[in-house]
Amino acid sequence: MDAPPGGVETITSDTPSAEMVLVCRESLRRVMQAILALPPRRREIFVLHRFGELTYDEIAARLGISRNTVMVQIVNALADLRRELGRDFFRQG
Numbered sequence: 001m002d003a004p005p006g007g008v009e010t011i012t013s014d015t016p017s018a019e020m021v022l023v024c025r026e027s028l029r030r031v032m033q034a035i036l037a038l039p040p041r042r043r044e045i046f047v048l049h050r051f052g053e054l055t056y057d058e059i060a061a062r063l064g065i066s067r068n069t070v071m072v073q074i075v076n077a078l079a080d081l082r083r084e085l086g087r088d089f090f091r092q093g
Contacts, residue, residue, distance in 0.1 A: 027089075034084040038077055045070055046077040 016024070035043060045063070048054045049070075054062070056070045063070075082089075 030085060030089075031081075034081050037084065038080055042073045042077050042080070045073040049074055 035046065038046060045059055048059045048062070049056070056067050056074070059065075059070045060067045
């Protein structure tokens, strides 16, 4: 059986289309704007947890606050981001 015109690479390419690249860049821009819009302390806690991969206890110790405060700030950050980005944004991918 002959390969389809353009070869197998055309069918199974992992390279995203230009349109997909633009969609992903726009999504990333929206997420970054929403994170930057969080209140400063909430943003700091959220970033330490999600991007710094620190545990609640590590964040609490580093910032001199209670673990409960960290948990409340994470929950509030997620609620703020859902409100800003929309529920459907969290269901993508």
